[in-house]
Amino acid sequence: MATETKILLEDIVDRAGNHPHNASTYSEKETKFAESVKVYVDANAGGGSTEAGTGGSGAVQTTANGGTAGNASASQSISLGSGSEAGGTGNIAIGSGAGFDLTNGISGSSIFIGFKAGNVESGGTTNLSDGSHICIGRLAGANEVAGNNTFNGSGSISIGSASNTDTTVGSGSIAIGAGAKTPFNESVAIGAGVITTATAQILIGNSTTAHVYMRKNVSMTGLPTSDPLVSGQLWNNGGVLTIST
Numbered sequence: 001m002a003t004e005t006k007i008l009l010e011d012i013v014d015r016a017g018n019h020p021h022n023a024s025t026y027s028e029k030e031t032k033f034a035e036s037v038k039v040y041v042d043a044n045a046g047g048g049s050t051e052a053g054t055g056g057s058g059a060v061q062t063t064a065n066g067g068t069a070g071n072a073s074a075s076q077s078i079s080l081g082s083g084s085e086a087g088g089t090g091n092i093a094i095g096s097g098a099g100f101d102l103t104n105g106i107s108g109s110s111i112f113i114g115f116k117a118g119n120v121e122s123g124g125t126t127n128l129s130d131g132s133h134i135c136i137g138r139l140a141g142a143n144e145v146a147g148n149n150t151f152n153g154s155g156s157i158s159i160g161s162a163s164n165t166d167t168t169v170g171s172g173s174i175a176i177g178a179g180a181k182t183p184f185n186e187s188v189a190i191g192a193g194v195i196t197t198a199t200a201q202i203l204i205g206n207s208t209t210a211h212v213y214m215r216k217n218v219s220m221t222g223l224p225t226s227d228p229l230v231s232g233q234l235w236n237n238g239g240v241l242t243i244s245t
Contacts (some may be wrong), residue, residue, distance in 0.1 A: 053077060053086075069126075075110065084112075088131065093118070114138050121145070133169075137161045137178075141169065152185060160192075170199070 019108040051060025053072025061070035062077040070079030070086075070093070077093075084093040085100045089108035093099030097116040103205035112118035118134045119142045132154045135141030138161045143149035145166050153171025161178045169175075173182035173189075173196070187196035191205040204212055214232035223236040226227040233244045 050080070053079060055086075055089075059086075077108075086112075090131075111135065112141065114140055116142050118142060119144075120149075134158065135164070137163055139165050143164065156182070158182075170196075 042044065049063050050060050051063050051069075053061040053070075053074075055072050055074040055077050058076040059072035059074065059078075061072040062081060062084075063069055070081055072086045074077040074087055074089045074091060076089055077091045079086040079093045079099070081093070081095045081098055081243060083096055083100055084098040086093040087099065088110060091099065091108055091110050091112075093112045095112070095114045095117060097119045098114060098191045099110075099112040099118045100116070100120065110118075111134040113136045115138045117137060117140045119139070121142070133141065133151050133156050135158045139160055140158045140160065140163045141149070141151070142165050143161075149166060149169070151169045151171075155172045155204050156169045157162070157174045157176075158169065158180075160175045160180055163175045163177065163180045164182060165179075167181045168183045170182050170185040170187050172186045173184065174187075175182045175189045175194075177189070177191045177194060179193045181195040182189050182190060184196050184199045186200045187198065188202040189196050190203070191210060193206060194203050196203055202212065220236075220241075223234055223241075225236050227237075227242075228235055228244050230244050235242055235244055
């Protein structure tokens with residue numbers, strides 16, 4: 001009986017984050033991972049299969065089977081799904097059209113999971129100048145209208161349908177929720193349609209409907225000790241939590 005090879009999402013995410021770029025040990029790990037993906041898909045795809053990708057060592061892509069094949073066009077890349085494209089070293093594209101036509105500044109170690117995640121449409125371009133971006137969800141990180149969708153720096157995360165679609169994506173930013181966008185570096189947007197407006201800003205929930213619950217042991221050690229004179233901002237008034245008016 002053949003041994004079943006299991007692929008965990010945490011293993012996939014690890015490939016886009018914690019690794020030394022261009023290290024030989026990492027390259028070997030990438031190749032082994034791609035090989036295990038091939039074994040798993042071939043055994044569990046219900047009749048579908050994979051083949052060696054066009055990108056060389058360790059690349060894996062789905063076969064056409066009468067339709068459009070995936071395109072793993074870089075080494076150690078994985079492309080699973082009709083019309084998907086993994087165009088940078090170590091990239092993963094899973095889902096119909098995922099990662100397709102990232103023609104400008106393709107970088108490696110990025111992940112696109114979901115229908116047209118990271119897809120480029122209508123003559124626009126998506127610039128992935130650095131790697132380690134994660135886009136999970138239908139149209140996550142996609143460019144659906146004419147124009148540019150630029151990922152600044154590295155390490156951004158977009159989770160949710162149309163999260164960070166048709167926008168500049170800040171380096172190190174996190175967008176979680178349908179239509180959430182983080183155009184500023186190190187910003188965090190959580191909730192449907194939430195869009196950050198400043199660097200290192202954290203926005204949680206739609207302003208008209210959101211409720212934020214924090215249970216037990218909430219610490220605020222960096223509050224100003226004098227009135228900041230900003231309406232709604234908290235400050236430490238001699239040990240008394242106060243809201244500035």
